[in-house]
Amino acid sequence: MERLHWIRHRLQRLLPGDGGRGWYSPASTLSTKRSLDPPDSPDPGGRRLSGKRRSVTPRHAPGQSQHGSSRNYQGNGIRTTKYSLLSFIPKNLFEQFHRVANLYFLFLVLLNWVPVVEAFQKEITMIPLAVVLFVIAVKDALEDYRRYRYDQRVNNTSTSVYCGKQRRYVERRWAEVCVGDLVRLYCNDIIPADMVLLHSSDPGGVCHIETANLDGESNLKLRRVVRDLQRQGLDFSPETFSSRIECENPNNELQCFRGYMEHPSKARVGLHIENLLLRTCTVRNTEMVVGFVVYAGHETKAMQNNSGPRYKRSKLERRLNTDVLWSVALLLLLCFTAAVGHGLWLNSLKNPFFLIPGDPPPLLAGFYMFWTMIIVLQVLIPISLYVSIEIVKLGQIYFIQSDVDLYSEQTASGVQCRALNITEDLGQIQYLFSDKTGTLTENCMLFRRCTIAGVEYPHHDNAQWLEQYEEQDTHSRPHTLRSRCSRKSLSCRSLSCNRSSVSLHTLASQSDTASQEPAHAHGAFSRTMECMVAPDPLLQLKLQELPRPEGAAAAELSYILDFFLALAVCNTVVVSSPTKSQHVVPVPRTPQRSLEDMKLLLQKFSLPRFPHAPSSLHPDTPAPAQSPAPSSFPAPSAEGAGLWEECDDDDCGEELFYESESPDEAALVQAARAYGYTLQARSAEHLVVALPGSAPLTVPLLHLLPFHSDRKRMSVVVRHPVTGRVVVFTKGADSVVMELSRDDAAADEEEEHQAFIREQTQRHLDDYAREGLRTLCVAKRVLEEAEYEAWLKKHVLAETSIENREELLLDSAQRLETNLTLLGATGIVDRLQDDVPETIEALQRAGIRMWVLTGDKQETAVNIAYACRLLRPSDQLLTANCESKDACEALFSRLSEEIHRWEESQAASVGGGGVSGFTLVIDGRTLDWALGAELQGAFLQLTQHCRSVICCRSTPLQKSQVVRLVRDTLGVTTLAVGDGANDVSMIQVADVGIGISGQEGMQAVMSSDFAVSRFKHLRKLLLVHGHWCYTRLANMILYFFYKNVMYVNLLFWYQFFCGFSGSVMTNSWALIFFNLLFTSAPPLLYGILDKDVSADALLGVPQLYASGQNSEAYCRTTFWLTLLDSFYQSLVCFFVPYLAFAGSDVSIFSFGSPINSSALLIILLHQVIESRTLTWLHGAVLLGSAAFYYGFSLLFSVLCVTCNSPTDPLGVETHAMSQPLYYCVCVLTTVLALLPRVSYHAFHNTICPPDTVRAGLMDRLVSKEYWTHVGQWTDTPAPQTLSVNADPSSTTDRPPDHHNVLS
């Protein structure tokens, strides 16, 4: 029962999103690669719709019978099970016999049916096959049953579908939903099928969906009602809907949907992904939506994207396979020897009457004997090893996942093993490729400083505050960190539970009873402290002067205002607040304020004119500075912390949560908020922004040109709330925006000013980059109405076009984003994750070469590298930036020479070889050259002399190319770790892909082999679990080979005394069970639980990792030594009893009895010798195995009178065990067989102990001495570390009380 539970448990782990997270379970493991290269992958953009398409008409519509056009499409029921009750046995068997191992068994079974070669009774040879088939079948059945139950649950979920006959919505099961149905969903409902959004209760015709079930991203995505239908307003009537939808055939592209809707009037409206509600997503923030099902069941995009767990082949397994081939060769050799021997033996006999007449001539008999021997010696090929390895890996995964050290309180998740069979690769990593953002850093962006109009605002308070926070952080981590990550998964449902129930009550009561009162009470509680931005005093001061700007100050002020307005509006942030279930502006209301208020505001803001309007360059005198509400203005305050809570409007004091796809957007909105520019709500067409001291203003949002990786920027087109003009705000990467803001045409004063701003900004940007900040530029463009109209026309065209829509939209956006006026730039800090420097140092000392591949700027990357101690101050930086291939080639050779020279001088002075302290920094363009076929070699040679490599400005494709190049050319084991979609390709290419479940959604995790929540977990995962998994598995595999060869050779030696006739000296049951039952459990336990070195030692002395990297535990030498030892042991185990019984009246089975039993003892004790840990579990299993063997053979020899015809073992064991000779033989055999191995270990471990043994010995010391030894060890650098950090505390990462011992 426990085992069953365990299997279940691991199945749950196996499918990462069990329990509601994923409505998709892997349809079949066969289609693992489907999502990567779909069979009919359409080339993006170029695909003609006319090729394959489907046409869907509403089922309820008049004139459409129930068997309308939708009949041909699949229903919504899903079946992810592989088998049905009836088909299970044949189908499962069919699948199982696709495995080579099972075919081998089958071959043996069939072979045994051939009378001339028959070795055992037929039923006995079937046992191994039956056992293996049974075990796998049970596993498959359990898996399938789980899927079945899951399908049932999904299919039986009810939803409301419009019924044409009853003219109302009726409850239906999901499975009964058909293509062409109209489905009504409410907030928080899960979408049952892919449907086109026809109606939303939202007046703006939008609806939010959460795609967490699909891709793990918890931010809300906007979906729009089909454009024409929106006008129908609130009263959407399903009866009258009779349009036809034409769309492409089902595919797995989540980001793409093309089609059009044809109304009865033959008018066509284009459809795209924004109109499609995807199955398994959740409706959020929208009361009610109605959708029109276009894809159902397995044809939905969600189902098409299903992919099962990943199967990779580990390095160890590849090695194992070659050794299995060796044992095949050995088997053939033994069989051939026997065949020849039998032939010769037959030939030498004249006419023995004990031979059964009718024996074939010697040659043929030898041939038959060959096959008989294959049956007899079948165990030599360790087929059961494969099953055992699978079981062991499951056990290893179980322990990795249960490691409490790898559990992160912050994200409430531990390590997730998604690939089941590469645990041991974790212990062999030689190259580690890491993303930077979100992997080394938190990817939790904090606004740090900004430059506006060429003036830098350092935000010193902010910096101090951050430091303070970090200190605080260590004390009050649980609370603060929790609130930080809560941002990640906000949604209207989780909002209310986002804080403790106490505060929820407080909030509720407050909003009920005193909605007009400012709700200051809860402000301090729930606001994420980290998001706080302490405004810069200077900037604050300038803003304060707002009412009375003069001259240049006014111009600057307008820059400042626009800058913050841009920060507040130029984003895709979704606003949510705990007190409103609907945080989208319900109705785009025109001024809610009284006209008087409005007037005042306008007066206040009309003063600073925009530079583009020449008439307002020198503004008039300010309007009445005494606004009716002076106190409402942000007052500069000594405590920065209070600043952003200033407003006492009823809408203002309330908590707002900003959710965004990229964390820096939220940080910027947060920053704008600190200065009083609060984004309060957004709808598809409007934004509500509270400006300092004013009531919230509605900003009409005309267009949103979302971020695109090619453009590297995003823009919004809004009507300026104050001036009423159309303004484009653009925010993007500095290189791009600076380029676009260059305008050579005009050279007037204003332009000069711009040029000055650009120059200053560029300088500040460089500073920021040096500081390791992420930079973003903000720019704007004021459009004349005519200009706007002209652009709009083309844009609408682009939007409505069905074909090439993406490209046209891109063009359209690029047309708009020209002639920009640079407003300023922001510097955002991305803090390093906890313990990253320590982790990197440990990994480097473990001999892992670390490469950082980032899309960031070079300066930022280098800076972060210093911060995380990837680079040390003493390191020499080699920078490779070149413009052409030739330059690149020259550079490489120059750098190589430089290294060479340095190394020579080093070798002369120190005499130590190894890797130098060089670090190569290479940028994207140079990397392109370097990855080319011609320079690959030079590049790799160069990098091999460098301890680390930093690739900046690299694209996702380059990342994967780099990994592939290193992996394939150098033949090393690689690990890639990343957190974002841009790391997916790299993660998939590497031998081991690790995803960090961070802020950027789950794509990286979905494609990874292991998912961790923090970078620091890599340390234990690799150094401890990796090492253990590798050593355990390697030792287990060697043990398996040993065990099989040792036992099988006993049978082989006997052939020399039975005329090579294929006789065995044991009854065949014991023979078959020997491997299957008696000696199968200990190696499994050994593979799961053995610890050669304690976790503490592995963490304290990372150099121990090298043993796995160099494959020390399982290499050619150890394999052949093991084989040699097993030959020796089998010789001893056979010939000691032989000599003891030679010439006596011993019968076959009586002869086999001591051999078998001493073989068992030897094999078990061999395990004890090889084990490095023996717990009570080991003891129990070892004793259990021995007891099982003796119990079985004794019972068998007592009870089996005629059960095993023709040769019954009745009385054999009892007789043998009643004789002292039996024990004499067993003891002598066991001791003699194990003597060499024990002596070898004793000599080796004493004279030249391997590192792992030294560490194991160290573990036994009392703690004080222990740390002295660790210190000694780490002070004498292993070859792979060149310089050892001088800081003793960093070398060991131990509790403080140990430090004094070290220093």
Place this chain on the structure above:
Amino acid sequence: MMASSYNAKEEDGHHSGSVGPGGAGAVKSRKPDNTAFKQQRLPAWQPILTAGTVLPAFFVIGLIFIPIGIGLFVTSNNIKEFEIDYTGMDPDSPCNMCINSTTPCRCSIPFTLEQPFENNVFMYYGLSNFYQNHRRYVKSRDDSQLNGDKSSLLYPSKECEPYRTRNGLPVAPCGAIANSLFNDTLELIYYYPNKSSMSIPLVKTGIAWWTDTHVKFRNPGGNNNLTAAFKGTTKPENWQNPVYELDPTNPENNGFVNEDFIVWMRTAALPTFRKLYRIIQKKKDNLTPTLPPGNYTLEITYNYPVISFDGHKRMILSTISWMGGKNPFLGIAYITVGSVCFFLGVVLLIIHHKFGNRNNNADIPN
């Protein structure tokens, strides 16, 4: 801390729509249990084999093995054994004439025992180069038939082919093993110093395992009327008498439970083997040895052909000890292994003193 616990909940349930204020109450943490087993911290014994830890074991083994070896060696040496090859390959041998004889042939070989044989003396016949362990030979029997199963008696197992039926009748006992039953008769005659002779009484029973005679081998239909029981069967091709007339002197020792037959049916493990033939029981008075030294004659009824496979036939007289028959190997092996262990222990001791302290005081006991 309530605020900190909601996340686990949230991760788990995506389908629950309504979350009330009490939602934070029911929390299921995914945090792994911090138990010794799950965290792999079970108390463990860590055997690291170093010179320091191994050398006591070596000394102990040496000290135990050497005395055992001496004991075994002495025991083996005290066993008296006499062996005589009566194949008759040597032209001078009295049995040479019987080699090619087709009719029953008698020959007698005189021999002399130098030493007295005390206690029960076991008389064996030995065959060499006889592969009783050949795969197909071993299987050529039907244990059900031998167990007295009536249907198997008349319809023997296929394994017996081609010794399953003869002349249309089922063979009882079937199979190659039974067919090749050893059928020489050996008798011992002792010549007193006064030249008078005496046939030494040979006991035919008690030579097979108890389980064989009482459980494994049974006559069909009880032991009352064997002739009737075996009606409808025929004797194996090479046999002179049917199975129910194997021992004309003792009706209890006939049929499948005939002990000579049972001993033969327990196939030997090695091509050179001996099988217990008769027991010469010790004298009641315990004063005279069972076989006093002196002249004996082995009277052989020579039936069994071994020339065809270059085999040899021997007659062995042996006393027996607690460790079985005479075999000096075990004693020597024990002494050797014990000495090697002792030697290794000394070497390890030296190594331990030379290297042991270098390795972080490896001898600190666990």
